[in-house]
Amino acid sequence: MIFQQDPDHEKTPGTLAEPQPVPGTNPRPPRETWRLRDLLLFILFIPVALVVANLAAAIGYAVLAPIVGWTTPIYRLQKNVIFLLTLQFIFYIFLFVYIYFLVTVYYHKPFWEGLRWEKLSGHNVLRFFLGGTALSLVVMIIPPFLPEKKGFPLEKLFSSPSSAYAIAVFAVLIAPFMEELLFRGLLFAFFEKHGGLTFAVAATALLFAGLHIPEYWGAWDHVIMILIVGLILSLARGITRSVTPSYILHLAYNGTLIFLLYIQTQHFQKFPHIPHV
Numbered sequence: 001m002i003f004q005q006d007p008d009h010e011k012t013p014g015t016l017a018e019p020q021p022v023p024g025t026n027p028r029p030p031r032e033t034w035r036l037r038d039l040l041l042f043i044l045f046i047p048v049a050l051v052v053a054n055l056a057a058a059i060g061y062a063v064l065a066p067i068v069g070w071t072t073p074i075y076r077l078q079k080n081v082i083f084l085l086t087l088q089f090i091f092y093i094f095l096f097v098y099i100y101f102l103v104t105v106y107y108h109k110p111f112w113e114g115l116r117w118e119k120l121s122g123h124n125v126l127r128f129f130l131g132g133t134a135l136s137l138v139v140m141i142i143p144p145f146l147p148e149k150k151g152f153p154l155e156k157l158f159s160s161p162s163s164a165y166a167i168a169v170f171a172v173l174i175a176p177f178m179e180e181l182l183f184r185g186l187l188f189a190f191f192e193k194h195g196g197l198t199f200a201v202a203a204t205a206l207l208f209a210g211l212h213i214p215e216y217w218g219a220w221d222h223v224i225m226i227l228i229v230g231l232i233l234s235l236a237r238g239i240t241r242s243v244t245p246s247y248i249l250h251l252a253y254n255g256t257l258i259f260l261l262y263i264q265t266q267h268f269q270k271f272p273h274i275p276h277v
Contacts, residue, residue: 033107033114034193042098042186049094057087081163085170092178099186115185118242128236128245132252135232139225139253140260154215164268168258176250183208183230184237184246192238201238205230229253 058074061083065071077083103114112118120128158164183204191200208230209223216222233246262268 031107033109034189036190036194038102038106039187039190042102045098046095049098050091053087053091053094056090057083060086081157081159082166084157085166089170089174092174095182096178099181102186115181115189116237116242117185117247118244120242120244120248124245125248128248129252132249133256135229135249136253136256136260139229140257142225158268161268164261164265168262168268171254171258172251176247176254179208179211180233180243180247180250184233184243188234188237188243197238201231201234204237205234208233 058077061070061074061077072080099115100111103109104111107114157167187207188200188204191203195203205227209227212226213223216226233250236246236249237243
């Protein structure tokens with residue numbers, strides 16, 4: 001039911017009237033979004049956030065070590081999977097806070113709406129989830145036909161069942177959300193405004209693959225597959241005009257690979273092959 005106010009009805013004394021503009025002044029125009037200056041500031045923020053995240057993780061470990069009984073020296077933690085994931089999680093928190101304030105406080109936009117996270121119907125959620133599952137199966141089938149180099153940095157992180165479980169949780173619950181927020185949310189918006197839709201799709205796919213190169217350094221067949229995955233995720237973002245489909249695809253993709261790895265490795269006991277997560 002819609003209630004309409006009678007224009008002839010006088011305002012009740014004591015009620016609040018809408019603020020009127022001061023004579024001789026103009027209301028402040030809406031702030032322009034996705035400016036190149038804002039992108040530059042975000043890029044400059046990234047190394048600062050990484051340094052602060054490292055300091056926060058090291059200080060946190062130093063404080064908790066005598067309480068919990070940890071004995072590993074801090075200089076050896078760069079090979080500790082739990083510490084590395086904690087460090088990355090702290091870094092992601094800084095990025096999330098920055099993006100949140102950029103959209104809501106600086107641009108004055110609702111967070112999810114500003115980054116094009118839109119609600120999908122149950123049918124479409126299932127469709128994209130199955131698409132992500134199918135994508136993971138294709139990724140597992142293709143590599144045998146490509147030149148392969150055995151041994152890459154990510155394999156070394158799967159050093160124990162506890163490390164594998166930690167990576168699995170991070171790969172399913174944290175990485176898809178933050179990577180889609182960053183690449184298909186924030187960066188896609190900047191690139192689309194200043195370079196067009198095609199440029200946004202290509203640039204975010206390349207940057208997404210570039211993010212994963214250190215994990216697969218030297219194993220270029222894995223890098224090629226990550227590039228293909230990134231391209232599909234960016235295409236989903238461009239075609240649907242929403243980040244939600246690419247997030248669901250990414251979530252299903254990582255989740256399926258981790259589940260299959262869990263089965264193949266006898267509950268994370270043996271690791272003959274590491275997926276492209």
